[in-house]
Amino acid sequence: MKAAVLYDYNHPLKVESLSLNAPGPGEVLVKIHSTGVCHSDWHVIKGDWPHVPLPTVLGHETSGVIEDIGSGVKTVQVGDHVILTWKPGCGRCEMCQLGHISVCDEVPSVKSLPVSSESGSVVNQLVGLGGFATHTVVPEWAAVSVDRDVPFPQKALVGCAVTTGVGSVINTAKVQQGSTVSVFGCGGVGLSCIQGAKIAGADKIIAVDIKENKLDMAIEFGATHTVNSQNVDPVEKIRELSDGLGTHYSFEAIGVVEKTLVQSVECTRKKGVTVWVGAPPVGLDVTLDSRSLVFEKSILGSYIGSARPHIDFPKMLKLYKNGMLKLDEMLSQSHPIEDINLAFDAMKRGEVARSVITFE
Ligand SMILES: [Zn+2]
Ligand SMILES: [Zn+2]
Numbered sequence: 248m249k250a251a252v253l254y255d256y257n258h259p260l261k262v263e264s265l266s267l268n269a270p271g272p273g274e275v276l277v278k279i280h281s282t283g284v285c286h287s288d289w290h291v292i293k294g295d296w297p298h299v300p301l302p303t304v305l306g307h308e309t310s311g312v313i314e315d316i317g318s319g320v321k322t323v324q325v326g327d328h329v330i331l332t333w334k335p336g337c338g339r340c341e342m343c344q345l346g347h348i349s350v351c352d353e354v355p356s357v358k359s360l361p362v363s364s365e366s367g368s369v370v371n372q373l374v375g376l377g378g379f380a381t382h383t384v385v386p387e388w389a390a391v392s393v394d395r396d397v398p399f400p401q402k403a404l405v406g407c408a409v410t411t412g413v414g415s416v417i418n419t420a421k422v423q424q425g426s427t428v429s430v431f432g433c434g435g436v437g438l439s440c441i442q443g444a445k446i447a448g449a450d451k452i453i454a455v456d457i458k459e460n461k462l463d464m465a466i467e468f469g470a471t472h473t474v475n476s477q478n479v480d481p482v483e484k485i486r487e488l489s490d491g492l493g494t495h496y497s498f499e500a501i502g503v504v505e506k507t508l509v510q511s512v513e514c515t516r517k518k519g520v521t522v523w524v525g526a527p528p529v530g531l532d533v534t535l536d537s538r539s540l541v542f543e544k545s546i547l548g549s550y551i552g553s554a555r556p557h558i559d560f561p562k563m564l565k566l567y568k569n570g571m572l573k574l575d576e577m578l579s580q581s582h583p584i585e586d587i588n589l590a591f592d593a594m595k596r597g598e599v600a601r602s603v604i605t606f607e
Contacts, residue, residue: 250304250380251587251604252363252370256294259588260305260379265361265370270317270384274357277329277390280399281581282378283308284590284602285407286434287526291373292591295528303371304361306378306604307333310402313390320387328399329390330406332556333374336388348555349414355389378403379587381606391560397567400581400603401574404435405563407551408601409574412439413566414552414559415498415524416447424448426495429485429514430470431507433461435601436524437500438468438577444496445469446571453488455481455507458597468573476510485514492516502527509535517542524549581605 248267251260270276288305290296309331313323323329335355336348343351355375361384362369370377377383393402412435416422428444430437433456444452445468453472454465462473474484486493495518499511502525512521512535523546540546552559566572579599582590583606590602 248361248380248382249584250361250370250377251306251584252302252304253292254302256292260292262585262587264364265380266364267361267382267384268359270315271358272318273320273387274317274384275313275320275323275387275390276315277311277331277383277385278314279309279311279378279381279383279606281310281403281603281605282306283403283407283435284587284594284604286594287407288373289591289594290526290528297529299373300371302363302368303373304377304380305373306380307331307374307376308403308407309376309378310399310406314382316387322387323390323392327392328395328402330393330402330560331376331378331383331385332389332391332406332560333376334551334554335556346555347553349550349553355386357384357386379584379604391556393561394564397564400578400605401567402564403603404574404577404601405560408435409439409563409572409577410554410556410559411524411549411552412436412500413443413446413563413572414554415522415549416440416443418553418559419547419549420496420498420520420522422447422449422496425450427451427453427489429453429455429494429497429511430465431455431481431497431499431511432501432525433465434500435577437498438464438600440498440500440524441465441468441470442572446566451489451494453485453494455485461597464600467576482510482513489516493519495519497521498524500524505531505533508533512539512544512546515544517544519544521546522549523547577601578603
């Protein structure tokens with residue numbers, strides 16, 4: 248198989264050939280079709296998450312087809328179209344038993360990892376998936392069988408960004424109809440928060456970003472108002488746009504600096520709910536005024552949109568097919584794996600809602 252491997256932090260990914268074993272008991276071989284380029288992969292490249300072992304095949308927003316199954320596999324068959332999930336839920340831990348699959352203790356892992364044909368080193372798969380590759384072997388429970396009549400790149404987006412954003416609104420915050428919502432950051436996840444707010448029936452959806460092209464996209468995805476935080480204080484502007492009170496809900500879909508995390512709390516009204524959706528680097532401290540929450544406000548974390556993938560992935564595809572969830576519009580560029588480093592450059596420049604790597 249061919250894969251893009253990260254050997255050192257802050258270095259380009261190396262596209263090379265790896266050898267892969269046949270799937271073992273309970274494992275499946277997936278021929279990958281599309282994998283989205285996510286900020287989380289970029290965090291790993293930058294060394295923000297030093298707990299990720301190297302070398303590793305990045306990529307975790309992936310769709311493909313089951314090409315082979317190991318012994319004992321029951322829930323998927325050869326030929327199934329699947330979306331891979333890095334939080335399938337083990338079914339046994341306390342969180343799974345309570346229905347909180349997204350915070351299960353386990354990540355998918357396989358018995359034997361791919362090996363580089365060139366260097367001979369064993370190569371890890373990010374969050375057990377390793378989606379920037381022509382193939383991967385994953386446990387059966389990480390492959391969610393889905394409809395064939397949605398294109399693969401659209402399906403891939405459901406594996407991370409879309410479910411993270413829409414899920415944070417619908418599953419984590421449970422946004423109420425007619426409420427006001429602010430969203431900080433209009434990348435793939437933020438745009439999905441905006442879409443989630445629209446699906447939930449929010450009355451006002453205020454999008455905040457520093458790039459005008461992103462704010463234009465926000466309108467296309469359902470924002471009713473936009474705020475360029477480079478020109479104005481977003482907290483003041485959000486209050487002004489929400490009867491001087493602040494919004495009922497606020498979503499922070501950046502997770503890079505302290506400032507926007509604090510603003511996402513300051514801009515809500517009494518009883519307001521702030522959800523931190525972005526995945527921050529290790530060690531990013533946030534200082535809040537101790538009275539920030541005094542009027543019964545709350546801050547919630549949301550991890551992959553509090554999703555239960557075997558329920559939520561098919562649900563997202565239904566919303567897409569019913570015309571309620573825009574996925575085509577989210578796909579800005581597609582690249583062959585050889586151009587993967589260019590895809591990360593475009594993401595860094597803030598040019599795209601989402602790029603995908605596609606394999607024929
Ligand atoms: Zn992601
Ligand atoms: Zn579990």
